[in-house]
Amino acid sequence: MRAITVRDRDAGVGGLTVTDMPYPRAAENDVIVRVHAAGFTPGELDWPGTWSDRPGRDRTPSIPGHELSGAVVELGYGTTGLTVGQRVFGPTDWARNGSLAEYTAVEARNLAPLAADIDHTVAAHLTTGQTILIHGAAGGVGSIAVQLAREVGARVIGTGRADDRDVALGLGAQIFLDLDADDLQHVGEVDVVFDVIGGDILKRSTELVRPGGTLVTIAMPPTVQPKDGRAIFFVVEPDRARLTDLAQRLRAGRLNPIVGAVRPLSETASAFARHRRTPGKTIIQVADEQGAQHS
Numbered sequence: 001m002r003a004i005t006v007r008d009r010d011a012g013v014g015g016l017t018v019t020d021m022p023y024p025r026a027a028e029n030d031v032i033v034r035v036h037a038a039g040f041t042p043g044e045l046d047w048p049g050t051w052s053d054r055p056g057r058d059r060t061p062s063i064p065g066h067e068l069s070g071a072v073v074e075l076g077y078g079t080t081g082l083t084v085g086q087r088v089f090g091p092t093d094w095a096r097n098g099s100l101a102e103y104t105a106v107e108a109r110n111l112a113p114l115a116a117d118i119d120h121t122v123a124a125h126l127t128t129g130q131t132i133l134i135h136g137a138a139g140g141v142g143s144i145a146v147q148l149a150r151e152v153g154a155r156v157i158g159t160g161r162a163d164d165r166d167v168a169l170g171l172g173a174q175i176f177l178d179l180d181a182d183d184l185q186h187v188g189e190v191d192v193v194f195d196v197i198g199g200d201i202l203k204r205s206t207e208l209v210r211p212g213g214t215l216v217t218i219a220m221p222p223t224v225q226p227k228d229g230r231a232i233f234f235v236v237e238p239d240r241a242r243l244t245d246l247a248q249r250l251r252a253g254r255l256n257p258i259v260g261a262v263r264p265l266s267e268t269a270s271a272f273a274r275h276r277r278t279p280g281k282t283i284i285q286v287a288d289e290q291g292a293q294h295s
Helices: 009-015 120-126 142-151 162-171 199-208 240-251 265-272 289-293
Strands: 002-005 017-020 030-039 067-075 087-091 103-107 131-134 155-160 175-178 190-195 209-217 230-233 259-264 281-285
Touching (some): 017 265, 087 240, 131 142, 142 155, 142 162, 155 162, 190 199, 199 209, 259 265, 265 281
Parallel strands (some): 131 190, 155 175, 190 209, 259 281
Antiparallel strands (some): 030 281, 067 087
16 A cells, blocks of 8 residues: 655655555554545654654654544454444554555544545544633644634634734634734733644743643643643543544534645655645545545
8 A cells, every 4th residue: 555654763854755555454443444634743753653652662664644534444353333434534543653544553442433524634634711822823723722712702812923814813813913023922811822833932921821820732841831820731632522523513614624735645745844834734635535435
């Protein structure tokens, strides 16, 4: 099967290659998924799990990408809750081969059923009155956070680049700050900071959390704590019930995932390039659904 693989950690994006890899084996409680669309997290080439398994053993050549939408083609021993032919979406394990391949093995508990009227390229993007500051409010993760926060009645302040303003405000942010031109300190105190950027932005944001508030970051483990508050490094965990809830919100029109670009598997390396910046989530289309049904 075709897959994107990496072998040399020092090679960076240049080391991403299209490779012929063996068809995956379904372990106990696994399913094999024919991948239609895959998402990835920028920077995952720097994660230890991309290069080694849980005991720390080298597992190269490894397949990156850990968000998928597709169809179940095989069940492992003891697998329940899903059936062959069923459309599904969800995350793969961080320390196993991922979704940038024609087929991948995934624990069944990681996946949720995908309704027939939800497009695979949208589903691959899915894996509460307080004031919340959301960095990267027009990005793949930040845009979802804005919508969920607004739905529960939070006052949302979004940040990003100047070109992101209309998208962020359109999603429900009441205030938008341009990180290149506006002073972050003008935000004042907030109950929650949600950070997807890290670095200096994360450090400066700790000063904005009011006593008893929380800073949540998915970018990096926080090295500083808000005064009289807490800082949390959040790593996504598979949760079928929450995935199903997101799918229901999408069908009801209460959630609008921003798909930034859809690229073929052969262009994965350029999609990973750090200089490339598009609003929303970049999706890798591995297979066309209609074509896959006849393969």
